[in-house]
Amino acid sequence: MTITSNKIAMSTEQFTTLSKIIYDRSGIHFPESKQYILESRLSHRLRELEMDDFDQYLAYLTMGPYQMDEFQEMFNRITINETSFFRNDAQLSVFEHQILPELLESRSSNKRLRIWSAACSTGEEPFTLAMLIDRTLGVRQNDWHIEILGTDISEKALKVAQSGVYNNYAVRSTPSLIKDRYFTVEGRDYRLNDNIRQMVNFERHNLKDRMAAKRHGTWDVIFCRNVLIYFDDDMKKNVISMFANQLAKDGTLFIGHSERIKDLTTDFVQLPIPQGFCYQRPQYLEMKA
Ligand SMILES: C[S@@+](CC[C@H](N)C(=O)[O-])C[C@H]1O[C@@H](n2cnc3c(N)ncnc32)[C@H](O)[C@@H]1O
CATH class of the missing domain: 1.10.155.10 (Chemotaxis receptor methyltransferase CheR, N-terminal domain)
Structure with missing residues (x-):
């Protein structure tokens, strides 16, 4: 030995x-x-x-x-499971104040919204999105069918997500008002309130698995942050083209602030929003212009 x-x-x-x-x-x-x-x-x-x-x-x-x-x-x-609630607040603000209102407007007839948090680690990202939607919609949420799916390759990470219980480190970037509103303190831990937990489902998914992604149908928003950095260009291209297949024509893809996909795809164009790190289809952007 x-x-x-x-x-x-x-x-x-x-x-x-x-x-x-x-x-x-x-x-x-x-x-x-x-x-x-x-x-x-x-x-x-x-x-x-x-x-x-x-x-x-x-x-x-x-x-x-x-x-x-x-x-x-x-x-x-x-796997490196580093994450936190409200990670990259400026980007989340773009989601909450620009992308979400547009979507709520365009989906106002069927009132369905589907969001995929791919490679969500221990769940802080999809739960953060659930909180942002909850505070935007308030009681109007009862009229909507909101689906948020968090997926990751690590079952261990998903078990934490499913428990809904987090330590102090996970909520280090969470505003106190949000902590008061959406968590219950239990000793040293923070337990997510049921209304937010119930908004998110979790499932194991490997980003290599295109068939499984296909089974989940079409999403209005895909968050895939801070995982592309672990892939080489071929894998990045495959993942981005899989997202292109699974995203609605007017959907938005959010990636991590240090990730770049510009040279790897013609399916998406970055929106000119500082701190947004978000992408839509060129055809949709042309149509909007
Ligand atoms: C650094 S975390 C990012 C968590 C969250 N998206 C964020 O930005 O805070 C990266 C996650 O990617 C997951 N991951 C790595 N390779 C994957 C793959 N092939 N399919 C799905 N998830 C993967 C890891 O298990 C890890 O939880």
Whole structure:
């Protein structure tokens, strides 16, 4: 067994094999400079499995009866789940004050609104959107059918989302008025009130899975923030074209503030709204002009 500072050492060949498996399954690209992340995050898993070499782990992951479960277990450990309520307030304000009012107007006849928070981690993003919709619509919400879906590849993250209970760190950017209105303090935790919890459904979804995305039908708004940075250009292109298939003709796509898709797609054009980081179809923008 080769152990360095509590870690089980991963050879370059083992890293190459593992990073290819991860990429093929999820699109997550681990460059060589990130080998230490896989090594440190998975060493603990190897010890739990009483394995002392990454070759054994690779065999376990790719052969035998536990492959699917182990993939899930591995994604639970290697994904970066950093998020918070009201993350990037300026962008959310664009959603609340520009995109949402336009949508409420254009959907006023059937009163249906569908929002997908893709790669939502522990749920803070879709719950934030639920709060913004709740405070915009107030009692008028009873007349509307609002569907918000939060999806992620990590089941562990989704379990937190489904519990609706968060620590102080998760609400670090949440205005106090919102905390008072939508949470109940329980000891050191914040429990989301039922009316907001009930507005959001969660489901495991891998952004590689176009068929599963198709089954969910068409969305009016898609939020996909701070995950494209983990993908290479091919995966980014695939994900953006999948969103183009699943977004309504007048729908809006929001991405993370450090993410760029301009050179990867002709399906979307960025709206000239500072801090918006949001995109619509060129045909729709031409029609509006
Ligand atoms: C940094 S978090 C972003 C959370 C939230 N969207 C935000 O901006 O605060 C990235 C999330 O992407 C998820 N993820 C990574 N690869 C994925 C894939 N192929 N399909 C779905 N989710 C993925 C991770 O599990 C993680 O929860």
